[in-house]
Amino acid sequence: MKKLSLPAVNFATALNEAISGIGDVSQRQTYQSAFLDAHAIETHYADCATAATLHAQPRVTTLDDPIIIAHLRKSDLMRLYTQYFVPKDKAARRIYEDIKVTANGKCPLCGGVGHVRTLDHYLPKSNFPLYSVMPANLIPCCRDCNSEKLNAFAGAMKDQTLHPYFDHDRFFDDKWIYANVIQSSPPVLEYFVRPPESWDSSHKSRVKAHFDDYGLADKFSVEAAADLPETIQTRRTSMVMSSPQEFSNYLSEKSRTLSFPVNNWRRVMFAALAADEWFCEQEFLESRDN
Ligand SMILES: [Zn+2]
Known part of the structure; x- marks a missing residue:
């Protein structure tokens, strides 16, 4: 319910920072080569978010673990977030913190009733793993709003909650x-x-x-x-x-x-x-x- 400016850091930078935290060289290369076109993925996301058509993006069911992009499975992309983006000893954590502060402490989803404590995936990572570390998909929010929304995402345009970065004024x-x-x-x-x-x-x-x-x-x-x-x-x-x-x-x-x-x-x-x-x-x- 409060509009936020889009995070300053783009998808390619967030990916690079997260991937830099992977110890194994060949694994790192697998991730890097999968995301050569990060810019196009990000542009597509922004276009769909602006048109309120994110609900129509291909989704995977919560329990499946299919290949999502190049050789990477859903579990690889979810791990990129949980193991290489969120932990405090990883370089990408700086980006996580930078996105959190853009809301000035007040949760944009409940109009500031709750304080910002975490990041919420607008498109849940278990259904839309491609966007697991895309800053435009990460919304600073309070714990209540994060847990109330957990893994639920609308199947129709009319049921989509508001996107604080992209929705119309x-x-x-x-x-x-x-x-x-x-x-x-x-x-x-x-x-x-x-x-x-x-x-x-x-x-x-x-x-x-x-x-x-x-x-x-x-x-x-x-x-x-x-x-x-x-x-x-x-x-x-x-x-x-x-x-x-x-x-x-x-x-x-x-x-x-x-x-x-x-x-x-x-x-x-x-x-x-x-x-x-x-x-x-x-x-x-x-x-x-x-
Ligand atoms: Zn909230």
Whole structure:
């Protein structure tokens, strides 16, 4: 839900760094000769990602271990990542760390609820091993988002989650997440997807898929529940004399001026609270048992 710039390092460089960590000379040469055309593979990936057609790339089933390119099997390509790209004593680890920091610590998949701890393969390496060390396929993310997505990848365009490097700005700049205020004590925020009417149906489906696959309704609701007491406290103290309209204006202003992307759970929360007459009319008197 947050657009990221494409990693500065290209596929050929990432491959070279990973391959340089292989001790055996003939094995190293096998990998090098397999990837003479790394640039073409990377360009093809970028074209498909931009057109949202990565779902149609040839995939292998999770248990199979076929030849993928030249003499390299899927297991060879997965090993390139796990043994020669990720370990801290390998040269390629520097690239891993560089990609991780591009998100400024906030997970782009859940809109910053989680902190970046790992890299996620947008196309899972067990199904699309060709891209196991391609920087454009490696997304910095939090542990929750990484484990929720583990090895699942859409079979249709409409089910693909958002790609933070390649997807169109509309997904990041247009508002498509809203919330309802549930009248309870304490009030609860219930988040949902409502894409702009003008969007194509496949775009509408994709944001819904992203929202559902990463469990954003629950994640955002939990964050809002932890944040809401501060706003209620403001209503009880510094804004105790304000009219419902003044309180609503204050909440709208907060939603507008927060420096987060438009679909950030906190911005969406303040907009929902501002629009909710019941919430703005509450006095939130402290109950005696508190
Ligand atoms: Zn996340």
